[in-house]
Amino acid sequence: MITVVLIGAxxxxxxxxxxxxxxxxxxxxxxxxxxxxxxEFFNSEIPFTKNLSELMQADLYLIAINDDEISSFSKxxxxxxLVAHTSGSMALNxxxxxxxxxxxxxxxxxxxxxxxxxxxxxxxxxxxxxxDLELLKKFANSISKNVYEINSNQREKLHLAAVxxxxxxxxxxxxxxxxxxxxxxxxxxxxxxxxxxxxxLNHLSPIQAQTGPARRNDQKVIAKHxxxxxxxxxxxxxxxTKSIIKTYS
Amino acid sequence: MITVVLIGAxxxxxxxxxxxxxxxxxxxxxxxxxxxxxxEFFNSEIPFTKNLSELMQADLYLIAINDDEISSFSKxxxxxxLVAHTSGSMALNxxxxxxxxxxxxxxxxxxxxxxxxxxxxxxxxxxxxxxDLELLKKFANSISKNVYEINSNQREKLHLAAVxxxxxxxxxxxxxxxxxxxxxxxxxxxxxxxxxxxxxLNHLSPIQAQTGPARRNDQKVIAKHxxxxxxxxxxxxxxxTKSIIKTYS
Numbered sequence: 448m449i450t451v452v453l454i455g456a457x458x459x460x461x462x463x464x465x466x467x468x469x470x471x472x473x474x475x476x477x478x479x480x481x482x483x484x485x486x487e488f489f490n491s492e493i494p495f496t497k498n499l500s501e502l503m504q505a506d507l508y509l510i511a512i513n514d515d516e517i518s519s520f521s522k523x524x525x526x527x528x529l530v531a532h533t534s535g536s537m538a539l540n541x542x543x544x545x546x547x548x549x550x551x552x553x554x555x556x557x558x559x560x561x562x563x564x565x566x567x568x569x570x571x572x573x574x575x576x577x578x579d580l581e582l583l584k585k586f587a588n589s590i591s592k593n594v595y596e597i598n599s600n601q602r603e604k605l606h607l608a609a610v611x612x613x614x615x616x617x618x619x620x621x622x623x624x625x626x627x628x629x630x631x632x633x634x635x636x637x638x639x640x641x642x643x644x645x646x647x648l649n650h651l652s653p654i655q656a657q658t659g660p661a662r663r664n665d666q667k668v669i670a671k672h673x674x675x676x677x678x679x680x681x682x683x684x685x686x687x688t689k690s691i692i693k694t695y696s
Numbered sequence: 697m698i699t700v701v702l703i704g705a706x707x708x709x710x711x712x713x714x715x716x717x718x719x720x721x722x723x724x725x726x727x728x729x730x731x732x733x734x735x736e737f738f739n740s741e742i743p744f745t746k747n748l749s750e751l752m753q754a755d756l757y758l759i760a761i762n763d764d765e766i767s768s769f770s771k772x773x774x775x776x777x778l779v780a781h782t783s784g785s786m787a788l789n790x791x792x793x794x795x796x797x798x799x800x801x802x803x804x805x806x807x808x809x810x811x812x813x814x815x816x817x818x819x820x821x822x823x824x825x826x827x828d829l830e831l832l833k834k835f836a837n838s839i840s841k842n843v844y845e846i847n848s849n850q851r852e853k854l855h856l857a858a859v860x861x862x863x864x865x866x867x868x869x870x871x872x873x874x875x876x877x878x879x880x881x882x883x884x885x886x887x888x889x890x891x892x893x894x895x896x897l898n899h900l901s902p903i904q905a906q907t908g909p910a911r912r913n914d915q916k917v918i919a920k921h922x923x924x925x926x927x928x929x930x931x932x933x934x935x936x937t938k939s940i941i942k943t944y945s
Contacts, residue, residue: 514917536909536917554885556892556907558900563892569885593888597881604879605886607921608872612886613893614908615936616865621902621943623857630853632846636803636818637854637861638897639842643805643812644862645890651807652883653870658805659863660785668763668785672856679939686935687864690928694870 449473449586452502452528454520455511456480458557459533461488463511466565472589477503488559499523507531507586509551517541529579535606538599539573549574549583552602553591556613565590571597571605622680654694661691698722698835701751701777702742703769704760705729707806708782710737712760715802715814721838726752737808748772756780756835758800766790778828784855787848788822798823798832801851802840805862814839820846820854871929903943910940 453464453475460480467475468490478495479502486495496502508524510517510532517532522543524530530542531549542548550573555563570587572594574580580596587594597605620641627634647656660668669688676684702713702724709729716724717739727744728751735744745751757773759766759781766781771792773779779791780798791797799822804812819836821843823829829845836843846854869890876883896905909917918937925933 514914536920554889556889556896556905558896558905558907561892561896567888569888571885593885595881595885597885601879601881603920604875604924605881607924608875608886609889610908610910610921611868611875611933612872613889614906614910614940615932616868616890617893617902617906618910618936618940618943619860619865619868620897621906623861624902626853626857626860630850632844632850632854634901636820636842636844636846637857638894639816639818640803640805640858640862641865641894641897643810644866645887645894647805647807647810648869648887648890653866653873656805656807657863657866657870658807659859661859661863661867665763671785671852672859675853675856679935679942682935683864683939684860686928686931687867690932691863691867693928694867 449507449582449589450476450505451507451509451586452477452479452505452526453509453511454479456482456485456489457511457513458559459553460511461485461559462555462557462561462563462565463509463533463553464489464493465563466568466590469565470589473586476505485559502526504528506582509533518543529574529582531574531583535571535602535609538603539575540599547575547579549579550599550602551583551587552597552605554605554609566592569593569595571595571602573598573602622683657691657695659691661688662695664692664695698756698831698838699725699754700756700758700835701726701728701754701775702758702760703728705731705734705738706760706762707808708802709760710734710808711804711806711810711812711814712758712782712802713738713742714812715817715839718814719838722835725754734808751775753777755831758782767792778823778831780823780832784820784851784858787852788824789848796824796828798828799848799851800832800836801846801854803854803858815841818842818844820844820851822847822851871932906940906944908940910937911944913941913944 467473505528508530518541524544529547530544531551552571554569572583624634716722754777757779767790773793778796779793780800801820803818821832873883
């Protein structure tokens with residue numbers, strides 16, 4: 448059994464707590480956060496503290512706080528267990544504590560009210576030494592079937608890739624949604640298409656799966672589309688179309 | 697029973713033929729195409745012709761050919777049944793035939809080898825008169841449970857929205873895939889994230905679902921990401937980030 452103290456109260460912390468409740472080999476013994484924010488999303492039976500001096504002894508201190516605060520927070524952390532952050536964009540050596548350092552990055556988009564299948568969430572792990580890595584593996588394997596070893600440099604690129612794959616594609620959906628509202632048709636019409644766009648990638652690479660006017664370099668349709676767009680959306684259309692045409696030329 | 701002649705041999709035609717085989721109320725009585733291209737993807741029992749003068753008498757002539765060719769092709773079509781094209785980007789009045797005109801646009805991305813659940817594909821219909829619309833509705837309802845009435849102006853915007861939602865998001869996945877290959881981690885790590893990005897939209901709007909550094913206007917992370925990108929990818933990152941920041945400011 449791995450004992451864990453969870454640090455933070457944001458979306459990632461909420462879901463990491465839920466994932467831990469469900470895991471057999473993990474015991475979440477305490478939560479720490481600066482404030483009572485989001486308290487209602489956590490199981491009230493878990494002991495909670497706002498006082499760093501009250502931290503309990505645990506195998507793992509899992510930090511799920513803002514990226515910006517990880518470094519300075521870890522400096523104040525005087526514990527003997529392994530300290531691991533959950534950030535995709537921070538290197539291992541951003542941790543300034545004296546005890547063992549690790550990273551346990553769950554590659555998923557977390558909204559508080561979302562139900563997630565934790566068993567499918569990829570966990571990307573890194574640690575300074577083999578013993579700490581084994582502890583993180585045991586922890587992550589008890590939650591998910593998708594556990595990867597990823598170093599800080601790879602994780603930096605992975606996080607960047609996730610911004611394109613998740614954040615930016617969601618913004619494409621937002622522009623599509625705007626068009627549906629402005630023209631009185633239901634955004635639901637597009638949902639099966641969105642699902643298929645992703646499902647296709649189970650057996651095609653994105654480069655094989657590409658379709659559409661830019662893929663065919665269909666300048667007539669492209670010109671027609673550009674005439675209907677203004678400012679930012681037009682700029683986005685132009686720059687992505689240019690990139691797709693370049694990819695296939 | 698609606699009798700149909702299918703015109704064309706591309707991806708859309710292949711899938712429309714399959715959808716029709718499976719539908720109870722539809723009988724695909726003949727196929728026409730200029731060449732024998734993709735012949736192996738069609739049921740060989742369906743009579744086939746390359747000769748327009750051999751077209752059989754049918755209730756519906758479904759045109760699934762290149763957008764550019766719809767207008768000139770329809771001019772040559774001397775039939776008495778309803779003529780409908782399947783294009784998202786062409787207006788109803790692009791059809792130049794003398795018989796009834798309609799549009800039956802399946803909103804999906806079609807690859808020849810893909811297995812699709814036709815029952816979920818939204819069909820967007822338009823016709824010049826009520827009787828023709830009823831025929832198209834009967835046709836589409838026998839294939840799918842998602843049938844919508846959409847006029848040419850709306851369909852033009854819908855097609856544009858589909859370019860953002862499907863083509864452009866797929867290009868975001870392509871850039872993420874490039875990053876995974878360049879940095880030796882598996883693109884599989886990102887797939888559960890992609891699926892969740894789309895599944896979220898069942899109960900959140902894209903504007904609610906947005907996360908990431910641009911959403912938080914986190915200039916530190918944005919600057920870090922930009923340093924790792926070059927040329928086109930950098931431009932794409934900048935223009936979409938600008939648009940997300942503008943959305944939430």
